[in-house]
Amino acid sequence: MLNVTVDTFEKEVLQSELPVVVDFWATWCGPCKMFGPILEDFAKSAEGKVKVCKVDIDEQMPLARQYDIMSVPTVLVFKNGMLVNSSVGVITKAQLAELADVAL
Amino acid sequence: MKIYDTLIIGSGPAGLAAAVYASRAMLDFAVIEQAAVSGGQMMNTSEIDNYPGFASADGFSLSAKMREHAESLGAGFITDHIQEVKRQEQNFLLIGEQGEYLTKTVIAASGARHRKLGVAGEDRLAGKGVSYCATCDGAFFRGRTVAVVGGGNTAAEDALYLANLCEKVYLVHRRDNLRAGRALAERVLNNPKIQPVWNSQVLEIDGENRVERILLNTEEELILDGVFIAVGVRPNSEWIPSTVSKDEGGFIKADETGVTSVPGFFAAGDLRTKKLRQIITAASDGANAVASVEHFLQIRR
Numbered sequence: 001m002l003n004v005t006v007d008t009f010e011k012e013v014l015q016s017e018l019p020v021v022v023d024f025w026a027t028w029c030g031p032c033k034m035f036g037p038i039l040e041d042f043a044k045s046a047e048g049k050v051k052v053c054k055v056d057i058d059e060q061m062p063l064a065r066q067y068d069i070m071s072v073p074t075v076l077v078f079k080n081g082m083l084v085n086s087s088v089g090v091i092t093k094a095q096l097a098e099l100a101d102v103a104l
Numbered sequence: 105m106k107i108y109d110t111l112i113i114g115s116g117p118a119g120l121a122a123a124v125y126a127s128r129a130m131l132d133f134a135v136i137e138q139a140a141v142s143g144g145q146m147m148n149t150s151e152i153d154n155y156p157g158f159a160s161a162d163g164f165s166l167s168a169k170m171r172e173h174a175e176s177l178g179a180g181f182i183t184d185h186i187q188e189v190k191r192q193e194q195n196f197l198l199i200g201e202q203g204e205y206l207t208k209t210v211i212a213a214s215g216a217r218h219r220k221l222g223v224a225g226e227d228r229l230a231g232k233g234v235s236y237c238a239t240c241d242g243a244f245f246r247g248r249t250v251a252v253v254g255g256g257n258t259a260a261e262d263a264l265y266l267a268n269l270c271e272k273v274y275l276v277h278r279r280d281n282l283r284a285g286r287a288l289a290e291r292v293l294n295n296p297k298i299q300p301v302w303n304s305q306v307l308e309i310d311g312e313n314r315v316e317r318i319l320l321n322t323e324e325e326l327i328l329d330g331v332f333i334a335v336g337v338r339p340n341s342e343w344i345p346s347t348v349s350k351d352e353g354g355f356i357k358a359d360e361t362g363v364t365s366v367p368g369f370f371a372a373g374d375l376r377t378k379k380l381r382q383i384i385t386a387a388s389d390g391a392n393a394v395a396s397v398e399h400f401l402q403i404r405r
Binding site: 030031033068072092094 | 138139140141143146147148149163164183185201230231232233235236237239240241243244313314330
């Protein structure tokens, strides 16, 4: 899975042709560890339609601040550089698909 | 279709203990879990001080150890989300998002999740200062002022965890003493950063784009940056068939044997009616449920 940084966010997320699902997570967050495999599973099934990436909030604090992240995991959905949907907490693969659907 | 002796639904401490016991009982079984990472609510816990043999474990490591233990004995894990249970002759047909499974018995160990307060502003400000997981979100409130709502063990643990990070922690409780265990309660009451707010209920969580204040039924208003809600759990029992008796809170009626109103359908862990919901009581339930499964299969044979 693609790890996005402050330097690559513009290119990988905002300028992406495909809609992008971004998971803001932290190494010390239990539910984030639980959510990881769900996200990967979703990424596989949505390949070619949705791009999926992760942001480690400790390493990329400015991004977390910019998007006002106050809870992990938080999932943001971008389309054409615009934030179009979001969700807080662990969600199922089906809920993730529903969340990304808005951008398709 | 293959017929299992038992299927364990859930991989928190109840499900993982059941997996260990089912392996040793040489049952043909599998654990069905929603995500390929075990632990359930343990994953939200930074510090576990009351599981014998692990003086200061964190939730993630203890979960991983329990899972490794079950795997080392040969337990199989299936990732699926069970939606419905049907009777098929003598067996149970479990219908998941990914597949269907046939089994002679079921050990329901799908646990519980946090309860909401049910007040204005709670949903709107979720992730914007409203949190149900102190260990996940505490770091965002370093040096700030927060409130913990609740008076049980989780509320007390959350308050202590947050007191390490925050400038000030209000502990808002509807009674005038804590339900939490005594040692824990004393640590809370002796912590200079924690200010109990007794006999108070939250009426509203307010703020424009993020939490700014909470209003209490005492007409008091607390100015703060975050609210951590720890007012107990509700059972993950949506998938449980209606023939299985539950109490008014949705918990499955069962004693420590795990026997429910439906023969062959057993309940273990936080999902069943019980006084003390702890990792050790969940693990104990897992062991008991397997003994009940064995007994049931023997009689049926």
